[in-house]
Amino acid sequence: MPISGRKVPPHAIEKEQATVASSISGREVELPAMWNRMFEPRVLTEHGPDGFAKLAELPGAESLEWCYGCGKCIPVCPVDVVGEYGPRKLHRKVQTGFDLLSDPDLWLCTSCGNCLRVCPKEVDMIQIVPAAREAALTEGNVPGELQDVFEKTFRYGNALGENPRRRAQWTRDAGVGVRILPKEPGPVDVLFYVEDYWSYHPRGQEAARAFARVAHALDIDWAILGHEEKTLGDSQRLAGEKGLFDALVEDVTATLAKYEFNRIVTPDPHGFNALVKEYPKRGHEFDALHYTQLLAPLVDRISWAKELPYTVTFHDPCYLGRHNGEYDAPRTLINAIPGIELREMGRCRQNGYCCGGGGGGMWLDGFTRDYTSERLSERRVREAAETGADMLVVCCPYEVSRFEDAAKSTGNAQLKVRDIIELIDEAMGHGG
Known part of the structure; x- marks a missing residue:
């Protein structure tokens, strides 16, 4: 067995001939040596610990070896x-000699965090995968789609x-005024x-636009950055571009330092x-x-104009729910909308299924496509349809187009797909 990260050669006990008696019939069966060796514990010796050692050198990636x-x-x-995936399967592949940094499996994880929720050894794919991807990037191993996104993010x-x-x-057709801080500076x-x-x-x-109308109706004092806004970059970080993320942090915080505000609110769970x-x-x-x-604490201030005769089911975003523990605020808003009936999917809240968009997905x-039988978003839509709902409701910008x-x-x-804010806007009589 592994001792201090090194393989110990096995002590094999073999007999030229072994006799095994059936516990049911009592019949005896003779086995030659090549068979009877399986009755003794064996240690994997054809591969060494090099794969784990390579990962252990990457800050955050060492926990893959903790898998038992x-x-x-x-x-x-x-x-x-x-498909065929999971930390245990990745652990086994590394154990048998695969180089994770050059293997396609490195890019299949969506960093949803559900494995970490149940792992008794705290094998943390949320740390392992970005660290390994960052190392793979330095070796030039990156899917073309991601490289394109990194370049666009850097340039624009x-x-x-x-x-x-x-x-x-987008503000031009919102129907209400939207304050843009670079044009109208001042506290907000x-x-x-x-x-x-x-x-x-x-x-x-x-x-x-729906958010703009709802915020206006609730007299929220709010504003946007307009052309000065850049992405917060969390998905790029999880996809392995830590350097790009650090550069974005510098740019974003320099911009934010120019303005006076109390809170930052975003529709993006990743942001x-x-x-x-x-x-x-x-x-x-x-x-x-x-x-x-x-918005959840403000539902009592909302003036509803009509009931919405929809039966809906709700998809928990991984980075709002499992990663940050917020399950109730979206449901508070959904249940407050007149006429709505909410039907939960079997996989929801802590065990919610991933849309496939996280971690660069x-x-x-x-x-x-070459490694799965269908997209995660397709699987989730099937689960939503099985509830008999008319509508799949979301609260993450990635999900409407995916679903x-x-x-x-x-x-x-x-099966219609709508963001919660669109339903609120409709029930307030502004859209639909």
Whole structure:
């Protein structure tokens, strides 16, 4: 067995001939030496500890060797549901000589965190995978889709490669005024950090406009950064580009230092995770909220205009729920909307299933296609449709477009996909 990280040669006990009696029939069977050796414990000797040693040199990646093969991670791993994956399986591959830094498996993890939730040894894929990916990047091992995103983020400050001057263009059709701090400086209570997909993606822009109308109706004192906003970069960090993330932190905090605000609110669970966990590690503390956390305490102030006759099911974002413990704020808002019936999926809250967009997965659907039977978003849409709901409700900018595509590709086009803020906006009589 391994002692201090080194393999100890086995002490094999072999007999030229062994006799085994059946415990049922009592019949005796004679086995030759090549068979009877299996009745003694054996140690894996054909491979050494080099793979684990290589990972142990990377800060954060050493915990993969702690795995003792209990297998609890496998049934909760969303990638294993549609493929062959999980920390135990990665541990075994490294144990048998695979170099994780050059293996496709390195890029399949979505950093959803469900394995860490159940692991008795605290094998932490949230640390292992980004550290290994960063090392793989230095060796030139990176999928083309991710390299493209990294380059766009570096050049334009957003993953979509859009012109920063167009970042606030969505506000033109919001129907209410939106304060843009570079144009209207001054103190503000809520700095709304829109992030990339609500700023640029057509479906995300619809949700951004809905938020603007709701915030206006509730008299929230809020503003955005407009063209000065850059992505907070958490998904790029998890995809292995720590250097890019550190550069973004410097740029973002330099911009934020120019303005006076009390709270930062974002619709993006990944951006929220960066603000509450990663930016403080680098000396930048903010009072950060997801937009559902901002609005949930204000539901009594909302004036509802109509009931919505929808049966809905809700998808917990991994980085709002499992990573940051917020399960109630989205449900408070959903249950407050008149006429809504909420039906939970079997996998929800702590055991919620991943949409596949986390940890860089948002940009790796083409890559993962060769290693999974279907996209994680397609699997999740099937689970949503099984509840009999008319609508799959979300509160993460990645998810509307992912699930709408998945609904079409799985033959569940009747399942509508909406952000919670869109339903609130509709029930207040502004949209729909």
